[in-house]
Amino acid sequence: MAARPHLRPSAGSTYLHTLQHQRHQALHTSTPLSKNSISIVHPIHHRIRYKKNQLQPAYKDILQTPKWDTQSHLFKPQYTQQSRLEEHYNTTIAPDLLLANFVHNERVIPGRKRQEWDGSSQYHINRPRRAPAGSAVETPDIKQRTFKNIPRLEAIWIHAFVRDAVRVNQERALPTMVMMQQITGKKPRPVYSKATVMTWRLRKNMMVGAKVKIQGPDMYQFFATLVEVVLPRIKEFKGIENTSGDMFGNISFGLDPADVKWFPEVEGNPELWPNLAGLHITLVTSAQTDPEARTMLSAFGLPFVGKERLHNVPSFEALEAIDRKKGIVYNY
Amino acid sequence: MILASSFLPRMLRTRTRTIFANGSVLGAANFPAVSAFSPQATIDVMACNGSLTFTRGKRSRAGGELQQKQKIVNMLSLISPRRKQPRRIKMSYEDLLRHRTVHRAWQLIVRARREERRLELQKQYYKMKHACDELQKASHVLYESAMEKPSPIRFPMEYRIPTLTPPRRIWDATWKPPAEEKKRKRTV
Numbered sequence: 130m131a132a133r134p135h136l137r138p139s140a141g142s143t144y145l146h147t148l149q150h151q152r153h154q155a156l157h158t159s160t161p162l163s164k165n166s167i168s169i170v171h172p173i174h175h176r177i178r179y180k181k182n183q184l185q186p187a188y189k190d191i192l193q194t195p196k197w198d199t200q201s202h203l204f205k206p207q208y209t210q211q212s213r214l215e216e217h218y219n220t221t222i223a224p225d226l227l228l229a230n231f232v233h234n235e236r237v238i239p240g241r242k243r244q245e246w247d248g249s250s251q252y253h254i255n256r257p258r259r260a261p262a263g264s265a266v267e268t269p270d271i272k273q274r275t276f277k278n279i280p281r282l283e284a285i286w287i288h289a290f291v292r293d294a295v296r297v298n299q300e301r302a303l304p305t306m307v308m309m310q311q312i313t314g315k316k317p318r319p320v321y322s323k324a325t326v327m328t329w330r331l332r333k334n335m336m337v338g339a340k341v342k343i344q345g346p347d348m349y350q351f352f353a354t355l356v357e358v359v360l361p362r363i364k365e366f367k368g369i370e371n372t373s374g375d376m377f378g379n380i381s382f383g384l385d386p387a388d389v390k391w392f393p394e395v396e397g398n399p400e401l402w403p404n405l406a407g408l409h410i411t412l413v414t415s416a417q418t419d420p421e422a423r424t425m426l427s428a429f430g431l432p433f434v435g436k437e438r439l440h441n442v443p444s445f446e447a448l449e450a451i452d453r454k455k456g457i458v459y460n461y
Numbered sequence: 462m463i464l465a466s467s468f469l470p471r472m473l474r475t476r477t478r479t480i481f482a483n484g485s486v487l488g489a490a491n492f493p494a495v496s497a498f499s500p501q502a503t504i505d506v507m508a509c510n511g512s513l514t515f516t517r518g519k520r521s522r523a524g525g526e527l528q529q530k531q532k533i534v535n536m537l538s539l540i541s542p543r544r545k546q547p548r549r550i551k552m553s554y555e556d557l558l559r560h561r562t563v564h565r566a567w568q569l570i571v572r573a574r575r576e577e578r579r580l581e582l583q584k585q586y587y588k589m590k591h592a593c594d595e596l597q598k599a600s601h602v603l604y605e606s607a608m609e610k611p612s613p614i615r616f617p618m619e620y621r622i623p624t625l626t627p628p629r630r631i632w633d634a635t636w637k638p639p640a641e642e643k644k645r646k647r648t649v
Contacts, residue, residue, distance in 0.1 A: 199560060202549045217622045219578055227582055229614050233593040276582035303536040310540060317540075353622070371613070420613055428616040437613040 207346070214349035214429065222428040223279050230274045230421060236448045240268035269377065271417050271440075280378065280416035280425040285348050287313060288320070290338040291406040295322075295329065299336045305406040306339040311394040313351055317341035338406070354392065355410070356430045359384070362391040368432030374419030376440070380426065381411040 183192055194201040241261035246253035261267055272278065287309055293301035302319070309317045320338040322331055331337075343351055360366055369382045386407045389395060395402050416422035418440040423433055443451075452458070552560060597604045619636075621628070 199550050199552065199557075202546070204550065213624070214622065222616075223578070224582060224585055225616070227585060228589065229610075231586075231589055233590070233597075233608060276579070276586040279582070300533050303533060303540075307536050307539050316542075357622075424614045424616070428620060430618060430620070430622065432618065433613075433615070439612065 212346040212349050214353050215346065218281065218428075222425070223281075225428065226279050226425055227276055229424060230280070232274060235273045236452060237273060238271035238442060238448065239451060240270045242267055269417070274417075278415070278417070280414050280421050282348065282352065282412060282425070283415050284342055284344045284413040285351060286340065286342050286411040286413065287317075288338065288340040288409045288411070289406045290320070290409075293404065293406075294337045295331050295335065301404060302336050302338060302406075304402060304404055308389070308392075308395060308402060308405055309339055309341050309408075312354070312392045313341055313343050314347050315341050315343055352412075352429065358393065359388065359391045360431075363388045368434035371423065371433050371435040371437045374422065374438070376419060378414045378416030378418060378422040379411060380414070380419070380422055381409060384408045384410065
């Protein structure tokens with residue numbers, strides 16, 4: 130079999146035809162095999178796109194070494210130092226969260242799912258399911274909380290909309306973009322407008338902001354700076370609202386332009402940052418509900434204020450009825 | 462040297478534009494037909510180490526506008542990965558062997574630690590479960606009392622994340638748990 134190159138396909142590339150091993154196959158016609166006949170097996174051609182230019186020996190070192198190899202030009206050393214928050218989570222917070230969130234003999238709380246037609250009419254056959262009751266979209270089930278699904282911080286999204294980029298000049302979005310790069314260590318992507326609204330002098334495909342997603346040690350570093358340096362310096366900040374959340378464990382809050390200057394990278398040389406926009410920060414967690422996410426984030430020192438918005442949990446009897454219908458019986 | 466604004470979705474063309482000393486751009490269409498930051502446009506700025514080059518020796522009357530453009534060029538060069546790629550690590554064969562050995566050993570240690578943590582959590586979970594099962598059989602009243610949970614569950618603010626160096630005030634002997642705040646009407 131011909132060698133398969135492990136390269137990403139791209140436009141304008143040639144096709145490589147690979148041949149399968151010739152198997153003994155009966156002919157599709159019913160002529161019997163005689164001494165002078167041969168069995169012809171038609172080859173099956175698999176097309177793989179590849180750039181022939183990339184296979185030349187000169188590129189072997191550059192293109193065919195994996196990213197994690199130190200000999201690669203894309204190599205980036207990671208975990209050169211301990212991630213303080215991650216270690217604290219693994220050592221202290223996770224076992225405490227397991228205890229805090231533990232519910233004995235917990236039932237699976239079903240989410241809102243698409244409804245099947247009952248079959249009272251013949252036209253119900255193959256009809257697509259109805260929208261969920263009480264919701265536009267399907268919601269996930271709340272699974273049993275075990276040691277395998279302890280809530281943890283997965284990613285942080287930082288997004289900025291720069292109003293001056295619409296009103297004055299698109300270049301006004303750049304300082305905020307550079308600032309985001311400085312505080313996160315990752316290159317942000319620009320955000321373009323999706324619609325044209327004349328009253329706001331907004332056109333489609335204008336660069337109006339930037340966004341960046343951080344994960345891993347970078348994320349914990351940024352979160353530590355936020356909680357320990359930036360948020361305590363903000364006047365009139367008592368905590369994040371308890372009502373903030375998307376129902377399934379992701380908490381969002383914002384920073385004003387005045388608050389953003391408390392980041393050490395900006396505070397160190399304020400004359401370089403004259404016009405900065407505020408930020409929207411979304412903490413993406415693996416918690417199944419908002420209260421769980423808040424519990425986890427409070428362990429890192431993030432305060433919350435306001436009335437708690439609890440996740441609506443059906444009563445014990447209702448859950449039992451649902452399980453009985455499915456045939457699930459809990460023996461206590 | 463072309464300064465690549467790599468945040469544009471489309472690949473750059475090789476056509477370059479020159480910026481004159483007075484800030485006007487050669488061959489540029491007027492706003493809004495060609496905007497430097499639209500995803501369909503190509504922004505190619507002749508830059509040399511982040512500074513502008515002049516094709517004609519005209520003195521600038523509007524120096525401020527030029528400085529502004531210089532600032533923008535500087536910001537774009539900060540975002541772009543141009544000339545910021547670290548040098549490729551070249552190791553001799555022996556050094557490579559040493560690196561691989563150390564890397565593998567460290568990965569084994571990390572894996573062992575991860576497994577240890579997972580086992581600890583598993584043991585903890587099953588111990589809690591069995592304890593609750595036993596309590597349920599023993600006494601219903603005690604079981605119900607034990608199953609009560611505060612709502613909402615919050616870790617205390619004094620739950621300090623460890624640091625390399627100790628805090629300025631290591632121990633506060635006069636600390637008392639904060640009293641529960643009375644419910645106040647929101648004025649805002």
